[in-house]
Amino acid sequence: MAGMRYTIQQRVYLVQTYFKYESARKGCRKFRCQFPREPVPSRQAIHYLVNKLTTTGSLVDKKPDRERTVLTEEKLDETGTELETLPRIFLL
Secondary structure, three states: OOOOOOOHHHHHHHHHHHHHHOOHHHHHHHHHHHOOOOOOOOHHHHHHHHHHHHHHOOOOOOOOOOOOOOOOHHHHHHHHHHHHHOOOOOOO
């Protein structure tokens, strides 16, 4: 599912279809009929969604964690020292 993003409506449809027919393959076929202009997900993608729902209780993508950076006095001093020792670096 990393390559294609499906809407929440499409994800819910895929999971409901999977549980109704107990088949990812049938889910692919039904998805093609319901959303004819969208690329059909793979069976692995459907299994991934079902697993995600059963383990997390959600079909929403998790936002990626990122480390928040903070400019401290120490970092500011280090940067100033580096700029003084490397005169070839120009700030634009």
